[in-house]
Amino acid sequence: MGTVIEYLHKAFDIVDGEPKFVLEDVNLKVQDGEFICILGKSGCGKSTLLNLLAGYLKPDKGRIVLNGEEIDGPSADRGVVFQQHALFPWYTVRENIEFGLRLQKRQDTKEMATKLIEMIGLQDYEHAYPVELSGGMAQRVGIARALAPDPAVLLMDEPLGALDALTREAMRQELIRIWQLSGKTIFFITHSVPEAVYLADRVVILKEGRVEADVAIDLPRPRNMRDKAFQDYVDSFARMIAETETEERAVCAE
Amino acid sequence: MCRMKDMSYVDELYIAPCVQGDLLEEEEIVPRKYEEARRAKVDKFYKALALFYFFCIWEFISYLNVRGGWFNPVFLPSPVTVVETAYEYLLNGTLVLHIGMSFYRMILGFLLGVAGALVVGIMIAMSRTWDNLLSPIINMVGPIPVFAFLPMFLIWFGIGEASKIALIAYATFVPMLIYIIGGIRETDPLLIRSAKSLGATSFQIFTKVILNSAMPKIFEGMKMSLALTFSALVVAEMMGASSGLGYIIVNAKNWFKMADMFLAATLIGLEYTLFYAFLTLVERRLFRWKMAGSSNAVEK
Numbered sequence: 001m002g003t004v005i006e007y008l009h010k011a012f013d014i015v016d017g018e019p020k021f022v023l024e025d026v027n028l029k030v031q032d033g034e035f036i037c038i039l040g041k042s043g044c045g046k047s048t049l050l051n052l053l054a055g056y057l058k059p060d061k062g063r064i065v066l067n068g069e070e071i072d073g074p075s076a077d078r079g080v081v082f083q084q085h086a087l088f089p090w091y092t093v094r095e096n097i098e099f100g101l102r103l104q105k106r107q108d109t110k111e112m113a114t115k116l117i118e119m120i121g122l123q124d125y126e127h128a129y130p131v132e133l134s135g136g137m138a139q140r141v142g143i144a145r146a147l148a149p150d151p152a153v154l155l156m157d158e159p160l161g162a163l164d165a166l167t168r169e170a171m172r173q174e175l176i177r178i179w180q181l182s183g184k185t186i187f188f189i190t191h192s193v194p195e196a197v198y199l200a201d202r203v204v205i206l207k208e209g210r211v212e213a214d215v216a217i218d219l220p221r222p223r224n225m226r227d228k229a230f231q232d233y234v235d236s237f238a239r240m241i242a243e244t245e246t247e248e249r250a251v252c253a254e
Numbered sequence: 255m256c257r258m259k260d261m262s263y264v265d266e267l268y269i270a271p272c273v274q275g276d277l278l279e280e281e282e283i284v285p286r287k288y289e290e291a292r293r294a295k296v297d298k299f300y301k302a303l304a305l306f307y308f309f310c311i312w313e314f315i316s317y318l319n320v321r322g323g324w325f326n327p328v329f330l331p332s333p334v335t336v337v338e339t340a341y342e343y344l345l346n347g348t349l350v351l352h353i354g355m356s357f358y359r360m361i362l363g364f365l366l367g368v369a370g371a372l373v374v375g376i377m378i379a380m381s382r383t384w385d386n387l388l389s390p391i392i393n394m395v396g397p398i399p400v401f402a403f404l405p406m407f408l409i410w411f412g413i414g415e416a417s418k419i420a421l422i423a424y425a426t427f428v429p430m431l432i433y434i435i436g437g438i439r440e441t442d443p444l445l446i447r448s449a450k451s452l453g454a455t456s457f458q459i460f461t462k463v464i465l466n467s468a469m470p471k472i473f474e475g476m477k478m479s480l481a482l483t484f485s486a487l488v489v490a491e492m493m494g495a496s497s498g499l500g501y502i503i504v505n506a507k508n509w510f511k512m513a514d515m516f517l518a519a520t521l522i523g524l525e526y527t528l529f530y531a532f533l534t535l536v537e538r539r540l541f542r543w544k545m546a547g548s549s550n551a552v553e554k
């Protein structure tokens with residue numbers, strides 16, 4: 001069934017009597033199981049789009065339909081991973097992952113959580129509290145927690161933004177593995193062009209609240225960032241996002 | 255670029271053993287965190303020692319006073335005299351009664367105050383209507399010193415236990431309310447969003463997220479309010495009581511029994527310290543998740 005975004009408008013403020021649209025006329029059709037990267041520079045409305053998908057914000061005009069049902073508020077069928085891990089600090093790793101399962105009163109809560117903990121490789125830390133984890137570990141717990149209630153869609157707002165380059169690289173590979181295992185639709189927000197090209201089936205470029213481009217990435221996985229074809233994608237996206245040449249070079253280098 | 259990195263890496267490896275030669279020696283390694291725990295224990299010992307010295311100096315001054323005849327020794331009874339007085343009270347069986355009565359009033363008033371503040375605080379923090387209805391009144395009445403209400407409480411609740419416990423409860427209620435409302439409102443909205451997207455209902459968000467998040471602040475409030483709880487206890491017992499530590503003080507005043515006053519004051523301090531320590535203990539148990547990762551701002 002997939003996700004359909006139709007004629008989506010969102011404004012926060014009114015300027016000179018006119019609403020100042022952060023998102024304007026956004027249209028998007030996403031198949032089940034697709035990995036979508038939403039790319040754009042800071043302030044272009046990426047987070048706003050994700051918050052609308054999550055249901056934290058309501059559209060001013062237009063609508064988002066997920067599997068035939070219009071989105072109206074947050075629910076367990078859309079898991080969210082934030083840039084700051086947003087784990088419950090008073091729960092251990094295991095309790096955090098079990099949170100959504102317990103709410104569903106599932107019989108197999110324990111086994112499911114064990115599986116997820118094994119998937120993210122934190123068996124030794126299952127009784128640790130979030131304050132005791134490194135950034136990368138906490139983010140993995142965040143992903144496992146979002147996956148636990150088996151959502152149809154996973155929404156991720158720059159989840160790797162706060163990590164160092166090496167951890168980020170490892171997490172990208174892991175994310176692809178998790179995605180291939182779970183077959184979920186993923187909306188992944190990033191401002192890093194190479195990251196988007198590395199991860200996505202399709203890259204949606206947002207610019208000043210509008211969809212600037214919607215490009216399928218036709219590269220086999222696993223992808224190599226040094227391939228010529230990979231670089232071509234990066235260059236063409238950088239050109240679309242950047243306004244000056246210096247900006248363009250900066251965007252490519254990231 | 256890459257080469258530079260390699261070089262500096264080699265440099266570090268090369269220099270390190272030279273400059274810090276003793277690093278290579280066999281040595282037992284104790285992580286700083288454990289060292290810090292040991293130091294905290296030593297600190298406790300020193301703190302106990304400080305109390306001991308306080309009593310020693312007090313004893314010494316009263317001894318010098320008796321020898322030197324600076325002022326009437328009745329004004330400053332020595333710790334030994336105070337302990338003797340305590341023994342007298344113990345012998346005639348009233349010591350336990352007075353301590354017990356004070357503790358009973360304190361704990362009952364404190365619990366009622368905290369419970370009341372929880373109910374009202376949750377109402378105000380969770381509902382706009384209640385906030386609009388109650389907050390202006392509380393903001394106006396709250397700052398009035400509690401003891402201004404004592405005569406009114408005596409008239410409303412009578413001279414018995416009810417008026418005293420009501421005053422103590424009210425004295426606890428006012429500051430607690432601020433901490434409870436603050437604690438609830440400070441809940442990280444990101445955590446509420448997380449919980450919603452994991453399928454939590456509003457009620458579950460309240461019980462599993464908001465309460466957990468507000469708990470440390472509520473405990474902090476209990477410890478802070480305790481000082482006011484005890485002030486209210488003593489004042490309440492000084493007016494129209496026939497038992498309790500506050501009563502000992504007013505009664506002693508009438509008979510000029512300084513040692514009794516010192517005894518009562520010391521016992522009040524002791525009772526406060528013990529209850530405060532108890533709250534701290536519970537706090538440590540409950541909020542391990544907060545302490546787990548924490549250490550000094552800078553390791554020493």
Ligand SMILES: Nc1ncnc2c1ncn2[C@@H]1O[C@H](COP(=O)(O)OP(=O)(O)O)[C@@H](O)[C@H]1O
Binds near residue numbers: 013040041042048049
């Ligand atoms: N709650 C809000 N109130 C007012 N303006 C907002 C709010 N959230 C976002 N904005 C504005 O909307 C624009 C897009 O923000 P955002 O979606 O967070 O951008 P991005 O995530 O792409 O960096 C920014 O100009 C920001 O200032």
Ligand SMILES: [Mg+2]
Binds near residue numbers: 046047
């Ligand atoms: Mg953002």
